[in-house]
Amino acid sequence: MMAVGAAAASVPAVAATSQPPASVPSDSGGGDVIANMFQWTWNSVAEECTGSLGPAGYGYVQVSPPQENIQGTEWWTSYQPVSYQIESKLGTRAEFAAMVETCRTAGVGVVADAVINHMTGANNGSGTGVAGSSFGIDDFPGLYGADDFNDCREDIEDYGDRDEVQNCRLVSLQDLRTGSDGVRSTIAGYLNDLISLGVSGFRIDAAKHIPAEDLEAIKSKLSDPDAFWVHEVIGAAGEPIQPSEYLGSGDSHEFDYARDLKSRFDGQISQLNGIAEGKLDSDRAGVFVDNHDTERNGETMNYKFGAKYLLANAFMLSWPYGSPSVYSGYTFDDKDAGAPGATGTSVPDASCDSAEWTCTHRATEVTGMVGFHNEVAGTEVTDWWDDGDNHIAYGRGESGYVTINNSDAAVTRTYETSLPAGTYCDVVASSTCEETYTVDSDGTFTATVPAYGALALHVGKTTTGGGGGDDGDDDGDNGDGGDDGEGGDEEAGSTTVYYSTANDWAAYNIHYQVGSGEWTAAPGEPLAEACTGWVKHEIDPDGATITAAFNDGGGTWDNNSGQDYTLSGTDISVSADGVTEENPC
Structure with a gap:
């Protein structure tokens, strides 16, 4: 358990392109799962699309802000725009365009993190961006002047005051006057430039600090007004600004989902079947276990949670709520620290050979569940079972079945499923079908799930095509004994x-x-x-x-x-x- 399985030659084929839900763009070759590749260079993302993301079935990759930013090693410098040139610490315009094309060819769409609420921090005074553009207080030559910023020059203090939240400065960042048609047109011009390079959609950073009607007006100016948007709106009880008011221009991230995952996996997971209650409708919610902010501020789980973190990702990818994002960043002790090896103007290419990069998107436990998610799309939860504590199991109709053990002891049990009889690969255990389980004609199978482990079966990864059979150890020769007499020009063993x-x-x-x-x-x-x-x-x-x-x-x-x-x-x-x-x- 904890790995990914492989299908045998009798796996049923599917249509040429699987269709993701309406809440994400539909131009990828995979499903709706987004890999959030935080602070990965454009060249590194391109390589990952070809070698990992496309083959694993990710539909999209979210990349860090592509515009020119202030100089500095810290990660948050990427979130302080100097200009809208596609020249940043993460690569050049040409490298960005090549990355988008490479990913598209691999069946992976690109979602760009769009920083459009503000420019640089006023506390930075004046300076030069990573591409050489100058900036100052209320001064971004060729882009914005003093009249393009809101009148409030104070930092936000009262999140119960809508006007203050949306017109004053977020931690000193110079707040754009998004109610101005000129500012709206300039922002739309930047987004249209990215669309022209092939970008599929956008994460709207700090959307909570922009009035919803301003975002709707900006989106109406896009060359593709139907482009996918997901808003960063951090909802909190009692506050006047909530994620639901932004649905006029796109989806919203459901932060309560990630908070609930942390609470449950730190306590009892037996009530996870109610995780959607009181939240956005599933087709309008973007969900995640963590992101670049929450992994640092303690609001959610992060890679330091170890096996529990992987279990939370497995649950997210197997439960039918929202469009999931798998976060992949780097290790840190200092919450402000930039990517490994970052300088003031550049970031080295990422490497999964280095322990400094988490590479969660590549973990066998995760890639196996991306495939599971795609296979069971459109099915409802069936056969729910829990022990009242930290062991749960559930099916996705006749398409898949999952069990998660969030306890410190292995559990052996016979599970009741709606799966067709057959021998299935455990897609959490390996990518080569090293562990298989036989579902009997009555839909049951027996398994031992390890401590802090999971097991997942689905009809797309079997050794028998649903009809029972051997253990699926298919290491090359299928036992037919060689050439069948046809195709005599083929090389032996080909x-x-x-x-x-x-x-x-x-x-x-x-x-x-x-x-x-x-x-x-x-x-x-x-x-x-x-x-x-x-x-x-x-x-x-x-x-x-x-x-x-x-x-x-x-x-x-x-x-x-x-x-x-x-x-x-x-x-x-x-x-x-x-x-x-x-x-x-």
Whole structure:
């Protein structure tokens, strides 16, 4: 338990593009899960889209603010704009544009963190940004002057006063007069520039400090007024400004969800089935376990919670509420500290080979649940069970089943599910189906869940296609004993993958990984014409399993609903009818 499973050759195929809920943009090849890559450079994000995010089934990646910012090593310097040039500590305009294109090709849309409430802190006086632009008090040449800032020059103190919260300064930051049409047009121009580079949507930073009607007016000026927005509105009981009033221009982050996760995993998780009560409607809520602010201020869990943190992410990804964001940042002792190796004007590329970067988005426990989330989309919770304390289990209809043990002792139990009979991979345990569980004809299976562990099964990761069978240890040779006599020009031990052309794409590519090796560079290798209705590509797996996804080279993907296809054998065909071991030609 705590790992990701792989599908066998009989996993059913899915449509060429899975459709995310209405609350997120619909141009990705995966689902609605967002990877929030805090302070990752554009080059690092591009590599991650190809090598990790796309293959894992993430639909989107949220990137840190791309505009020019003040100089300094601290992370919060990214949130003090100097100009709207796409030149920042994290990379150049050209690198940003290349990242967006690379991610799009990998089936991952880009959501930019948009800082539009304010400019630099007044306490900084005057200076020069990381790209060389000058700034001062009420002075941003070519962009804003004194009349473009609100009259209040004091810091916010009373959060019960709407006017003060939305017209005074947030910790000294010079507050833009967003009620002005000129300011609105300038902000819209910046967002339109990002849209022109291919950005799919925006997180609106500090939205609580901008009147909702101002944001609606700004959005109406966009070249794509339907672009995805999610607002950072930190709701608090008794305050006049609440997340729900911003739904006219987009979704809102539901901070109470993250607070409740911390409370439950620090206490008892048996009441998590009521976590949506009193919150935004599911299709308008952005949810997360933590973000860059809350991981530092103690409001939510963070990576320092260890196994409990991963369990909270597993719950979020398996529970049908909101559009989930998986946060991935870096380790810290000083809450102001910038990314590892940051200078006043640059940030080094991130590396998951370094313990300094948390790389939560890559954790097997998390990627397995991203796939689970995509597979069970649209299903309701069934078969809920809890022990009244810290052990829960629940199903997602006939599509999946999860159990979470938030206690310090292993638990053995027989679980009652609505799953079809068959042998399933535990997608929390490994990415290679190392642990399997057989669901009997009555829907039950028995398992031991480790302390602070989880187990998750779904119909997209089985060894039997739902019909029972062996333990799924598929290490290359499928037992057929070699060449079947067809395709005599194939090399011994090679696998020919056939893909149906029913999607009517202009081009067909296979993006794949052999065993635990490197993935091909997206979009992968072109598939050649095999016969009417089929294209093919030959791969030498050297006895290992092939993990693959297919695409048209233009951003449309068939990645098995974010699960990817696991293939082995001599001839494998992939179509809407499923994955079978045969030469269709």
